[in-house]
Structures are given as structure tokens and as C-alpha cells.
Amino acid sequence: MRTNYDFTPFRRSTVGFDRLFDLLENGFTSQIGDGYPPFDLVRDGEDRYRINMAVAGFRPEEIDVTAQQNMLIVTGRKKDSDDARYIHRGIAARDFERRFALADYVEVKNAALADGMLSIELVREIPEAMKPRRIAVVSQFEFNARFL
Template identity: 40%
Template sequence: MSRISAFSSPFLLGFDEVERVLDRVTKGANEGYPPYNIERIAANESQFLDGRMEGGDILRITLAVAGFTRDQLDVSLEESQLVIRGRQVEDQDRHYLHRGIAARQFQRAFVLAEGIEILGAELKDGLLSIDLARPEPEKVIRKIAIDVKD
């Protein structure tokens, strides 16, 4: 059975990569751990706006990573994806009578649009916050000359 793409319209040229990104995002959307928030924050709330950005948005991704230390977390940019990994090691010296808190690993990826800049990450009170800048795009208008052939 063939799949009909929303990007198969003849008016959408060169959007093959967008379709691949959407496929990747929908496959990874079923993961529920760790829970996260994405918020838009006002420029005056951001500690990163030291004159580096004029206009645009600041976005903050906050993940609930209780029980993870800074050394057990890894935040990286892989091509156009922000990837957050957490690795906890089992403590073999402990003997549990009840184990409700499991040592677990996770990987959460966010596909970033072109031009998004990662400003920094902070771990505080079991929450990992990553701030991103989305600069205001420049408006480009280019006149195309029309040649006349005889």
C-alpha cells in the first residue's frame, strides 16, 4: 500500500527533507519519559539576552530529570536535532525491599528549525532547562529578470 504525502502537491517543490523530518518526529512522539514542557519566555525573563539577539523568540525546553546528576546527562546537537540523553548506572551494592524508582536510561530528541541557536542548559531542582533563540528571519525579496528570446 502506498502512502500519499501531504508534500506531493506540485506547488511544494523541494520539501522532501521536511517530510523526512516529520516522519522522524511522529515516530518518536510516542515516548513518554521524561516528561517535558516547551515554553516561550519574554525577553526580560531571559538571563541570556546580553545583547546577542535583536528580536525573535526565546524558547525553553524543560525536562523532569529527577534523580539524574549533571554527569549522567548529555545534551548535544546532532545535525538538526537537539538530543538529550540520560544514563543511570545500577548500584549493585544496594539490596531493595521495594523498588519503585528504577534506574533508567532515556533519549529525547527535538528537531530544530534552521537558524535556531542553543543558548545554554541548566540543571536545577531536578529540572533540566535548555534555552533556545529563534531569531526573527530576514525578509528577502529578490527581483527576477525576464529574458526575451526572439
């Protein structure tokens, strides 16, 4: 799905936002999928987030959570159970893969499975070098004395 917007003027006047403009131009169709399994995105604080995903019927060893650069991939591979003979199977037990695009400096802290809900904690940790800092303004005389 392409958008009808032309981001070329913005691309010319910005540096390092290529990934953002690519997402806006190409849409998020590759990340939408079929809606399985359902999930919630929760903001727990200024720089803390949580993804809650309904994965009823999956055991921890059947779920894989992988964090790559700016991408979180959650996959579920159900192991076949030949000992059960279902008359009706209403609980989804199919394999899945969910992808989440992560912003810069967002790290996956941990993942836990309880009562059919997978909870993944995310934290944005901006390096000290990237945080705003105050620069002292000195007079020309002080500047010359310090650096010359």
C-alpha cells in the same frame, strides 16, 4: 505511520521544504517514544524557547545534551550504584534518549539541572542576510547613472 495526504502538488511548487514534507508524510513516531522522561515546551518570547525535562535522580554528569543540525538529542545514562539495597524502587532510573527536531536557525544556548529539572534554552537567531530588508526603488535615470 503514513498519512493519507498527498503532498506532491506542494512539493512541485516549493523549494527547500523537503524536510517538512517528509516529517508530515512519515509522522513523528520516531520522536514520540514511550513518554519518559516527561517534558514541557515553553515559549519565553518571540524567538526564545525552553524545554523543561523531569530527570529526577540523575546527576549532571549522567546527562548528555547534544545539538546537531536541526536536531537536539538529550540522553541520560544512569550509573549503577551497588551500595544501595532497595526494598522498593519507585523513582525511575532507567536510561533514556529524547530527540527534538529543531527549526532552521534555532540554537541551543545552555542547559542547567536544578531540583530534578533539566532546563534547556533555545533561541532562533536568523542571520542578517536572511532578514527582510527594504529595497529602494529609483528612477531609470538614477539607475543608469549608478550602474552604467
